[in-house]
Amino acid sequence: MRKIAELSRREAAVELGYRNVAQVLRHAVRWDLKTARQWVARAEFLSGSLVELPVTAVAMAEGALSGDHISVVAEVMRELPPEAERSVVEFALAHEPSAVRVFGRELAYRLFQRDAEPGEPLAAEPPANRLRMAWRGEQLEVSARLDKIAGAKLEALIDPLAKPRPTTPEEGPDARSRAEREGDAFADLLDLVLRADRLPEHGGEPVSLTLTMSYDALVRRTGLAVLDNRVRVPASLVRRLACNAGVIPVVLGGRSEAMDIGRKARTFPASIRRLLVARDQGCAFPGCDRPPKHCDAHHVRPWSEGGETSMGNAVLLCRHHHTLIHQSDWEVKLHDGTPTFIPPAWLDPARVPRTNTRLHTGRHVA
Incomplete structure (x- = not known):
């Protein structure tokens, strides 16, 4: 990072004929451009901050903290007095960067916030919550300003949905940026709200x-x-x-397992969804670990092509893999009641069927 900061200070990119230092690093050390930009931003920030963060500088020189840790420490120290640095660094030595950010926020609150005592007059109400929506071509731009309570609620809802997808042989690591993951999480949240009235997990019952x-x-x-x-x-x-709580018995393995409402409705009713939840336990796509409440019921044979709305023609898929099945050459079939996925020929010329072993460790297809 010191070397990168020095390259920036000397404007080495211009001398070498590159647009910026990140482009230099992309060729010099074969980093992805995104990674190179992160290191440049981190180095430039720290080059001016290490004098003010001596404990961090020592930890960095010893290699005790990762680059992500250093960035987070520098970020939280903007809101904290210098004497808090040692506590933040000690916490960072034992925890992941996201936990350090939460620790810094809590420490800043404890140092600077003073909640009203009982009987004291309450502070003035903050500005009302605001939301603006405007279409820009094919996309809807949304901006919001929320109070602490509403903001905390939204953050709590978005955060678990925005975690990176697990790395799988089929798709590799999740390449989405944090903003992209949170945007997809917001879309997932809309889907959850839209079907909350018919999900057994969110049917409005006191305990479900x-x-x-x-x-x-x-x-x-x-x-x-x-x-x-x-x-x-x-x-x-x-x-x-x-x-x-109400108890709804579900018999698995018997003839009552294949509930069927034929062609009367396209939408899967709660009764069939309960069975899908019990059978698939979440997104059935290989390697995915999304829980049932983040999943849609997918017709294996499309309803528009005569497929029935039944257990024998259904599989749970998260929003991402539901879209993938519709837009790619992946195929899904039911093999003895187990959702089985056949990869495209470009990915596997033999097209060997695969199942989700993350949810069903004992499952395999002969």
């Missing part, structure tokens, strides 16, 4: 959970149940939850 366990284990009060987010729950807790 989908748990899967054997009938014998429930009767004997032994063993475990599995929530739709794959969290294991002991049978004793299941029975306690059932005291204050």
Whole structure:
């Protein structure tokens, strides 16, 4: 980073005939342009800040902190007094960068915020929440200004949806920027809101959970149940939850498994969705770990081509993989009730079927 900062100070890019230092690094060390830009921005920022951040400078010289850690430490120290640097660096040595950012915010709040004591007059109300929407060609631009409560709610909803997709052999690492991930997360959130009235997890009931366990284990009060987010729950807790919740039995493996409403409706009703949640436990695409509430029910044989709205013609897919199935040469079929995906020929000339082993570790296709 010191060398990169020196290259910027000397305007080496101009001398070498490049537009900027990031372009130089792209060729000199074969970095992606995005990575090169991150290092240049980090180096330029730190070149002027290390004098003010001596503890960070020592940790950086020792190689004890990653580049991402250093950037976050420098970011949070903008809002903190110099004496707080040691605490922030010590925390950074034991935690990931995102946790350091949260720690810095909490520390700044504790140092500078003073909530009103009981009986004290409340501070003036902040400006009202604002939202503006305007179409720009084919896209809707949205800008918002939210108060602390509304902002915290939105952040809590967006954050889990915006995490990078898991790296898979089929798609590699998630190449989206943070802004792109959060934009897709906002679109996912809209989908969740639109179908909240028919999702068993969000049907408006005081308690609405989908748990899967054997009938014998429930009767004997032994063993475990599995929530739709794959969290294991002991049978004793299941029975306690059932005291204050409606119980909808789902029989798996019998003839009642293949519920079918034929061609009467295109939208999957809650009854079939419950079975899909119990069977697929989330997005069925290989390598994906999105939970059921982030998924759509997909017709294996398209409804427009005569496909029925039934368990035997359905699979749960997250928004990303639902789009991929419709727009690519990936194919999905049901093999003995297991969603099975056939890759395009360019990806696998043999087109060997694949299943999601992240959700079903024991599954395989002969």
